[in-house]
Amino acid sequence: xxxxxxxxxxxxxxxxxxxxxxxxxxxxxxxxxxxxxxxxxxxxxxxxxxxxxxxxxxxxxxxxxxxxxxxxxxxxxxxxxxxxxxxxxxxxxxxxxxxxxxxxxxxxxxxxxxxxxxxxxxxxxxxxxxxxxxxxxxxxxxxxxxxxxxxxxxxxxxxxxxxxxxxxxxxxxxxxxxxxxxxxxxxxxxxxxxxxxxxxxxxxxxxxxxxxxxxxxxxxxxxxxxxxxxxxxxxxxxxxxxxxxxxxxxxxxxxxxxxxxxxxxxxxxxxxxxxxxxxxxxxxxxxxxxxxxxxxxxxxxxxxxxxxxxxxxxxxxxxxxxxxxxxxxxxxxxxxxxxxxxxxxxxxxxxxxxxxxxxxxxxxxxxxxxxxxxxxxxxxxxxxxxxxxxxx
Amino acid sequence: xxxxxxxxxxxxxxxxxxxxxxxxxxxxxxxxxxxxxxxxxxxxxxxxxxxxxxxxxxxxxxxxxxxxxxxxxxxxxxxxxxxxxxxxxxxxxxxxxxxxxxxxxxxxxxxxxxxxxxxxxxxxxxxxxxxxxxxxxxxxxxxxxxxxxxxxxxxxxxxxxxxxxxxxxxxxxxxxxxxxxxxxxxxxxxxxxxxxxxxxxxxxxxxxxxxxxxxxxxxxxxxxxxxxxxxxxxxxxxxxxxxxxxxxxxxxxxxxxxxxxxxxxxxxxxxxxxxxxxxxxxxxxxxxxxxxxxxxxxxxxxxxxxxxxxxx
Amino acid sequence: xxxxxxxxxxxxxxxxxxxxxxxxxxxxxxxxxxxxxxxxxxxxxxxxxxxxxxxxxxxxxxxxxxxxxxxxxxxxxxxxxxxxxxxxxxxx
Amino acid sequence: xxxxxxxxxxxxxxxxxxxxxxxxxxxxxxxxxxxxxxxxxxxxxxxxxxxxxxxxxxxxxxxxxxxxxxxxxxxxxxxxxxxxxxxxxxxxxxxxxxxxxxxxxxxxxxxxxxxxxxxxxxxxxxxxxxxxxxxxxxxxxxxxxxxxxxxxxxxxxxxxxxxxxxxxxxxxxxxxxxxxxxxxxxx
Numbered sequence: 001x002x003x004x005x006x007x008x009x010x011x012x013x014x015x016x017x018x019x020x021x022x023x024x025x026x027x028x029x030x031x032x033x034x035x036x037x038x039x040x041x042x043x044x045x046x047x048x049x050x051x052x053x054x055x056x057x058x059x060x061x062x063x064x065x066x067x068x069x070x071x072x073x074x075x076x077x078x079x080x081x082x083x084x085x086x087x088x089x090x091x092x093x094x095x096x097x098x099x100x101x102x103x104x105x106x107x108x109x110x111x112x113x114x115x116x117x118x119x120x121x122x123x124x125x126x127x128x129x130x131x132x133x134x135x136x137x138x139x140x141x142x143x144x145x146x147x148x149x150x151x152x153x154x155x156x157x158x159x160x161x162x163x164x165x166x167x168x169x170x171x172x173x174x175x176x177x178x179x180x181x182x183x184x185x186x187x188x189x190x191x192x193x194x195x196x197x198x199x200x201x202x203x204x205x206x207x208x209x210x211x212x213x214x215x216x217x218x219x220x221x222x223x224x225x226x227x228x229x230x231x232x233x234x235x236x237x238x239x240x241x242x243x244x245x246x247x248x249x250x251x252x253x254x255x256x257x258x259x260x261x262x263x264x265x266x267x268x269x270x271x272x273x274x275x276x277x278x279x280x281x282x283x284x285x286x287x288x289x290x291x292x293x294x295x296x297x298x299x300x301x302x303x304x305x306x307x308x309x310x311x312x313x314x315x316x317x318x319x320x321x322x323x324x325x326x327x328x329x330x331x332x333x334x335x336x337x338x339x340x341x342x343x344x345x346x347x348x349x350x351x352x353x354x355x356x357x358x359x360x361x362x363x364x365x366x367x368x369x370x371x372x373x374x375x376x377x378x379x380x381x382x383x384x385x386x387x388x389x390x391x392x
Numbered sequence: 393x394x395x396x397x398x399x400x401x402x403x404x405x406x407x408x409x410x411x412x413x414x415x416x417x418x419x420x421x422x423x424x425x426x427x428x429x430x431x432x433x434x435x436x437x438x439x440x441x442x443x444x445x446x447x448x449x450x451x452x453x454x455x456x457x458x459x460x461x462x463x464x465x466x467x468x469x470x471x472x473x474x475x476x477x478x479x480x481x482x483x484x485x486x487x488x489x490x491x492x493x494x495x496x497x498x499x500x501x502x503x504x505x506x507x508x509x510x511x512x513x514x515x516x517x518x519x520x521x522x523x524x525x526x527x528x529x530x531x532x533x534x535x536x537x538x539x540x541x542x543x544x545x546x547x548x549x550x551x552x553x554x555x556x557x558x559x560x561x562x563x564x565x566x567x568x569x570x571x572x573x574x575x576x577x578x579x580x581x582x583x584x585x586x587x588x589x590x591x592x593x594x595x596x597x598x599x600x601x602x603x604x605x606x607x608x609x610x611x612x613x614x615x616x617x618x619x620x621x622x623x624x625x626x627x628x629x630x631x632x633x634x635x636x637x638x639x640x641x642x643x644x645x646x647x648x649x650x651x652x653x654x655x656x657x658x659x660x661x662x663x664x665x666x667x668x669x670x671x672x673x674x675x676x677x678x679x680x681x682x683x684x685x686x687x688x689x690x691x692x693x694x695x696x697x698x699x700x701x702x703x704x
Numbered sequence: 705x706x707x708x709x710x711x712x713x714x715x716x717x718x719x720x721x722x723x724x725x726x727x728x729x730x731x732x733x734x735x736x737x738x739x740x741x742x743x744x745x746x747x748x749x750x751x752x753x754x755x756x757x758x759x760x761x762x763x764x765x766x767x768x769x770x771x772x773x774x775x776x777x778x779x780x781x782x783x784x785x786x787x788x789x790x791x792x793x794x795x796x
Numbered sequence: 797x798x799x800x801x802x803x804x805x806x807x808x809x810x811x812x813x814x815x816x817x818x819x820x821x822x823x824x825x826x827x828x829x830x831x832x833x834x835x836x837x838x839x840x841x842x843x844x845x846x847x848x849x850x851x852x853x854x855x856x857x858x859x860x861x862x863x864x865x866x867x868x869x870x871x872x873x874x875x876x877x878x879x880x881x882x883x884x885x886x887x888x889x890x891x892x893x894x895x896x897x898x899x900x901x902x903x904x905x906x907x908x909x910x911x912x913x914x915x916x917x918x919x920x921x922x923x924x925x926x927x928x929x930x931x932x933x934x935x936x937x938x939x940x941x942x943x944x945x946x947x948x949x950x951x952x953x954x955x956x957x958x959x960x961x962x963x964x965x966x967x968x969x970x971x972x973x974x975x976x977x978x979x980x981x982x983x
Contacts, residue, residue: 623779
């Protein structure tokens with residue numbers, strides 16, 4: 001029988017990590033993720049979770065310890081946000097290149113300066129090139145569900161990449177919603193204990209992380225690139241097995257009313273639901289609008305996106321971040337690159353919204369659709385970059 | 393400690409080697425000597441974690457490794473943190489699956505220990521992970537080409553503390569690594585030197601026997617960075633001790649001991665003249681710096697005598 | 705040496721063969737080579753313990769020999785030998 | 797969908813009362829969101845919290861600007877922050893106040909906006925039950941009685957999720973008393 005528990009996003013993630021019977025947690029507190037590590041230390045100190053909690057002295061050491069622990073064969077978890085992620089940056093690439101299976105919750109928060117503790121996707125995007133798998137939760141239930149799936153994906157022998165669950169800072173981390181939770185004894189059916197591949201073993205001495213020069217480095221990178229691409233069908237398989245296990249369905253792309261949409265929004269994270277709500281209302285008025293949100297951000301679901309955008313005339317790609325000096329913000333560039341060689345592709349423009357926790361209200365979404373309709377109608381993009389909800 | 397099989401001569405050191413030749417360290421490098429001995433001294437299963445540095449790059453040039461034990465390298469400043477994670481993982485897996493926890497040995501150079509890695513080391517020492525941290529100190533960033541570190545001794549010329557007309561080399565004193573380690577409450581910390589292999593080996597035995605963090609600060613001759621004759625590395629190492637420039641001592645469960653007592657120190661000039669990095673100190677215009685160094689050496693020796701409960 | 709393709713390499717850039725650096729001979733780095741006078745040698749093992757490679761081999765009864773495949777000719781052994789039983793001889 | 801906005805000051809348990817309402821409503825099979833407002837404020841500063849309740853899943857994630865219900869936990873705000881309290885409150889909505897006397901300014905606006913105003917002396921209840929000015933749980937009792945958003949039983953069970961022992965018992969008493977003592981103010 002379903003058991004609904006009221007939890008905020010952080011608590012839900014911590015609860016899932018506990019139920020996943022993680023072996024090692026190494027993390028450093030940072031808003032808005034702190035509740036996660038507080039909860040986990042509480043579980044460990046109360047004997048509810050048999051794991052080693054490593055209270056490191058920095059995020060750099062947090063991820064470094066996770067790399068070591070993962071190589072040693074442990075199921076490993078960390079959580080961070082914003083500046084903490086930035087401090088981990090060096091180790092992000094190492095974690096992926098050594099093919100560790102770390103799972104990280106990222107309570108998405110804006111980068112300084114000026115310092116801000118609220119939601120932007122700066123940190124999520126900072127990982128985009130680092131070889132991690134990235135999932136985005138749109139609500140607290142998804143944050144809970146995706147945490148289990150992240151462990152399955154990361155540890156899958158056909159995947160072996162560290163995996164991030166993104167959840168919007170405060171909007172999800174600190175919001176309480178009803179979560180349909182599993183009973184502890186059900187979990188192993190979906191998530192059995194980790195079976196490490198090639199772990200550190202004194203009986204089988206392997207050297208991890210050697211010096212690699214021009215005679216091999218590019219081969220190793222090509223191998224890593226292909227492996228991340230090849231993980232895609234296995235991620236889909238995990239989603240499918242989770243559906244069988246829980247009855248809740250996850251897909252790389254979540255779409256609403258895209259079948260005959262003429263204009264569409266593409267978006268990540270908690271604001272997707274707000275856009276869907278607006279789409280439902282505009283559809284009632286007969287407007288051919290639709291919305292696509294990405295549960296899977298890396299590897300980027302290119303083929304599916306091309307498919308769902310077929311026949312769409314104008315697309316607003318919404319970024320909760322900015323890429324200074326770039327031809328577009330991060331998701332915009334992903335979408336643009338995905339469509340570049342497609343015939344009859346939609347016109348694209350980039351909407352910058354919600355930086356530092358600025359609320360995305362339904363009226364903002366209506367403005368975006370108005371803009372998109374204009375682009376579709378006139379067949380040209382007067383402004384490639386539109387900031388929404390900013391005082392002019 | 394009493395049940396330790398401390399050795400009396402070099403002949404008592406086990407013959408098995410866990411570091412293979414074919415590595416690309418410079419001829420005459422002092423680093424592999426401590427590696428060889430540490431891998432012999434630490435009993436049972438072991439894992440090595442290396443910070444980025446000479447030892448790391450020269451022993452694991454893909455597709456070859458010199459290591460016959462599991463070896464992990466992640467980055468420059470995080471060896472202690474990476475080792476913490478490995479130790480924590482084996483601790484957890486030991487509880488859950490009964491897998492025996494190996495001993496973790498960490499090797500960091502002076503850059504990776506005194507400077508960029510000090511925070512991670514401090515964290516690991518404070519948290520009390522069961523690991524033996526060995527700093528192979530060649531007194532500058534040798535991997536990147538002889539740049540000053542906070543372990544570079546006063547007076548030494550490096551490429552970022554050159555012996556200039558106005559500033560004749562490094563003017564700051566070397567950090568006290570053992571003091572830092574002891575301040576964290578470690579049970580065992582010691583300096584060691586390749587000219588005294590029996591002392592070095594016994595210290596590795598003592599450190600390995602502690603359940604918890606221990607630190608060995610190892611003097612590492614570097615002919616390339618010191619501009620010295622590769623064949624004279626051990627001789628220079630011995631002179632460092634005999635001039636009292638590099639005292640060999642230990643902190644052992646609350647007790648300080650000077651292991652190599654130097655009753656009549658040799659003049660520091662004897663040590664300096666064998667190394668290009670110090671040669672400018674022997675010029676008349678730099679006499680003030682030489683005198684300052686002599687004073688420092690005496691001060692440090694007296695400090696250690698005091699710690700060891702001996703008369704100055 | 706035959707170079708492997710990206711498909712053939714073990715994942716994560718690991719080196720699964722312990723001590724494989726013995727395939728790389730550093731003996732060619734030498735200009736002078738140590739030659740041990742076995743009659744003078746007192747089997748103290750100071751050369752063995754101080755060799756950075758290690759390329760001084762230790763045999764029964766603590767006899768030693770030089771592994772010229774790896775000896776880089778640093779001369780530490782000759783310098784440290786208390787009875788001057790090791791001589792550095794030019795390779796040229 | 798019903799949207800509730802809670803007003804109080806830091807340290808009064810504003811966020812807890814919103815959370816407890818969410819937990820009570822969850823028990824009745826409804827869908828909820830509860831979220832505090834986050835800023836750099838510390839103890840003593842005005843604080844708001846929000847609860848969103850619906851019979852179907854809630855997809856939206858943005859702030860509450862036009863609440864159906866406003867609960868003012870802190871009586872001081874009735875004189876210092878009238879504008880803030882009434883901001884966006886829908887015509888015909890509910891206003892639940894911790895007071896014995898509705899200030900004239902609020903009464904006038906309540907009449908204009910056709911508000912349903914309820915008052916309870918949570919201050920007195922809190923001092924008698926807790927011996928401290930803890931207004932949050934009594935205000936929750938008053939809210940559910942006035943609006944029927946959740947049953948008293950669900951609220952008491954929600955308290956059990958959050959509190960234990962003597963504190964739980966005192967909170968139960970406070971909720972029940974406010975539930976009994978809340979009165980409709982005739983606008």
